[in-house]
Amino acid sequence: MTRLHGNFDDFGMDTISLAGTLQTKLKAVQDAGFSQIMLSARDIVGHAEGVDHAIALVRSSGLRVTGFQVLRDFEGLSDHLHDYKVDVAKTMLEMCHDVGAKVLLACSSTSVHASEDLDAVANDLRKLAMLAVPFGIKVAYEGLSWGRTINEFHTAWEVVLRADAPNLGLGLDSFHVVASQTSLDLLDELDPDKIFLVQLADFMWQEVRSAEERMTTARHFRVFPGEGVHSEAQAELVMRLDALGYCGDYSFEVFNDDYQQMPPQRVAERARRAAVWLGEDVLKRSVPLPGQLRLRQRG
Amino acid sequence: MSSIDREAFADVPNPLGMEGIEFIEYVTSRPQAFGQLLETLGFRPVGRHRSREVLLYRQGDMNIVINAHVSTLPRAAQPSETPVIAAIALRVRDAASAYRRALDRGAWAVPTQVEVMELNIPAVHGVGATRIYFVDRYKEFSIYDVDFIKIPAADPQPPAVAGMHWFGIVQYIGNERTADWTEFYRELFGFAPLPSDAHFGVLPKGSIVQSPCKSFYLQLIEPEPSVLDVEGDESLQRVAFGCPDVLAAAKALQAQGVEFVESQGVHTDNRGAITKSALGGVMFELVHHAAPAQG
Numbered sequence: 236m237t238r239l240h241g242n243f244d245d246f247g248m249d250t251i252s253l254a255g256t257l258q259t260k261l262k263a264v265q266d267a268g269f270s271q272i273m274l275s276a277r278d279i280v281g282h283a284e285g286v287d288h289a290i291a292l293v294r295s296s297g298l299r300v301t302g303f304q305v306l307r308d309f310e311g312l313s314d315h316l317h318d319y320k321v322d323v324a325k326t327m328l329e330m331c332h333d334v335g336a337k338v339l340l341a342c343s344s345t346s347v348h349a350s351e352d353l354d355a356v357a358n359d360l361r362k363l364a365m366l367a368v369p370f371g372i373k374v375a376y377e378g379l380s381w382g383r384t385i386n387e388f389h390t391a392w393e394v395v396l397r398a399d400a401p402n403l404g405l406g407l408d409s410f411h412v413v414a415s416q417t418s419l420d421l422l423d424e425l426d427p428d429k430i431f432l433v434q435l436a437d438f439m440w441q442e443v444r445s446a447e448e449r450m451t452t453a454r455h456f457r458v459f460p461g462e463g464v465h466s467e468a469q470a471e472l473v474m475r476l477d478a479l480g481y482c483g484d485y486s487f488e489v490f491n492d493d494y495q496q497m498p499p500q501r502v503a504e505r506a507r508r509a510a511v512w513l514g515e516d517v518l519k520r521s522v523p524l525p526g527q528l529r530l531r532q533r534g
Numbered sequence: 535m536s537s538i539d540r541e542a543f544a545d546v547p548n549p550l551g552m553e554g555i556e557f558i559e560y561v562t563s564r565p566q567a568f569g570q571l572l573e574t575l576g577f578r579p580v581g582r583h584r585s586r587e588v589l590l591y592r593q594g595d596m597n598i599v600i601n602a603h604v605s606t607l608p609r610a611a612q613p614s615e616t617p618v619i620a621a622i623a624l625r626v627r628d629a630a631s632a633y634r635r636a637l638d639r640g641a642w643a644v645p646t647q648v649e650v651m652e653l654n655i656p657a658v659h660g661v662g663a664t665r666i667y668f669v670d671r672y673k674e675f676s677i678y679d680v681d682f683i684k685i686p687a688a689d690p691q692p693p694a695v696a697g698m699h700w701f702g703i704v705q706y707i708g709n710e711r712t713a714d715w716t717e718f719y720r721e722l723f724g725f726a727p728l729p730s731d732a733h734f735g736v737l738p739k740g741s742i743v744q745s746p747c748k749s750f751y752l753q754l755i756e757p758e759p760s761v762l763d764v765e766g767d768e769s770l771q772r773v774a775f776g777c778p779d780v781l782a783a784a785k786a787l788q789a790q791g792v793e794f795v796e797s798q799g800v801h802t803d804n805r806g807a808i809t810k811s812a813l814g815g816v817m818f819e820l821v822h823h824a825a826p827a828q829g
Contacts, residue, residue, distance in 0.1 A: 365640025
């Protein structure tokens with residue numbers, strides 16, 4: 236339960252929504268009543284006092300790290316390109332482990348050099364998953380809506396199934412689902428235990444037709460759920476996942492240029508409103524009783 | 535295409551041509567005390583490393599390396615007073631190709647640190663700070679002839695007490711990690727999971743994977759369900775020796791001063807036995823198991 240008594244401990248913010256230093260971001264998120272935060276590698280490597288200091292800040296913040304992002308364009312490459320990306324992935328995994336994150340987000344490839352063969356893609360993701368095993372890290376594979384071969388969650392799911400590794404699952408981003416107009420009925424085909432991360436973001440346009448338009452919108456004009464014009468779709472997605480049995484985290488993946496020039500506290504307040512709306516109005520949770528534990532699922 | 539090369543070994547029952555364990559390595563800052571403990575279990579010192587504080591103990595077909603050398607490599611087990619398992623060396627048909635295959639499938643290479651005239655034994659990272667070595671020179675030629683100096687007057691082939699041989703290694707893992715580690719051992723080395731009701735010895739917890747050569751086992755044990763989370767606490771906890779007659783083996787070891795746990799829950803019987811914790815936490819298990827066929 237959060238200090239502010241909302242029932243949204245499974246909702247978290249993402250540092251990409253906030254301006255300022257890592258310390259400022261951690262504090263803003265915490266002050267808004269969140270108990271977790273999604274980190275980017277840039278937060279750590281770009282920290283003025285160095286990587287070790289950044290890791291120590293995160294570890295001492297008391298915030299749980301929802302996940303670590305993002306490994307891009309990993310899969311489907313061959314020869315020296317593959318070897319290069321494996322090296323990058325290893326560095327990402329080490330940082331992911333160092334900040335105490337249990338989930339690494341890997342986005343589907345946009346590279347024209349990558350194979351379109353789903354089995355080749357699956358092989359590489361399986362290898363990535365095995366690289367992650369000794370660290371106890373799960374890999375959440377997300378289909379970017381402008382991904383070259385994998386650009387919807389159901390094709391990402393197909394690849395996850397083919398790769399068949401216990402610590403490889405799906406990363407689901409509501410922005411991409413809504414932007415690419417993927418039917419929410421397809422969510423019912425997912426195994427909720429294999430959804431390792433759900434990211435939520437709304438946007439202001441009714442439609443984003445081209446891949447370029449989707450990319451621009453995704454990187455600059457996202458808003459928190461409930462702030463855009465797709466609130467119903469956001470709510471339905473969350474309710475469907477809940478009904479499916481998903482009990483993992485929801486992270487607000489809100490890239491927004493305006494939020495980058497607003498005080499982090501104000502942005503975090505907006506995120507909190509979104510979390511309260513989803514947790515209490517949409518999922519109709521009551522405020523938890525004091526001392527209530529969320530029990531870990533077993534086998 | 536490398537994606538095709540990567541699959542060349544698929545579905546081969548023993549893709550590495552594995553033939554058991556060449557040695558188990560412990561690290562400790564008290565090599566003499568641990569050596570004495572090993573002697574009570576029937577091991578004898580047979581070699582000393584040429585350049586480092588490393589000892590080789592042996593009985594029958596089992597080799598144990600005691601390493602007191604402080605490593606400068608990242609993610610390496612460092613010697614502490616309590617001996618801990620730092621490595622498993624696997625006998626394979628071709629160490630270089632086994633190593634390459636493991637890397638192709640997602641193993642982490644261990645950078646080697648070889649002195650002049652020493653063997654470069656390829657290794658990948660295992661659980662926690664442990665390594666998994668690949669050794670292919672164990673028939674016509676011994677790796678120890680290169681790196682170790684024989685201990686004068688010591689029998690280089692001390693016989694095994696009561697037919698003791700490698701049976702397996704117990705690995706402690708984190709919550710809900712059984713599937714991850716099972717897949718790791720299957721994918722990289724060809725281990726196969728046994729049915730969930732398969733158990734050996736007197737400590738039947740967790741789940742078991744069998745080596746592709748079917749000569750030894752890894753037992754994966756998660757924390758008790760009441761334990762909420764165990765952060766970073768994964769390790770190789772102990773080795774188990776197979777022996778055709780547990781009671782005879784226990785008796786022989788007791789005569790050497792080995793003490794076994796005799797409690798209401800666990801006690802020495804035909805199925806197995808476990809030694810009392812020594813030197814701050816090291817223990818060994820006996821498991822009823824027929825002697826392996828001589829290779």
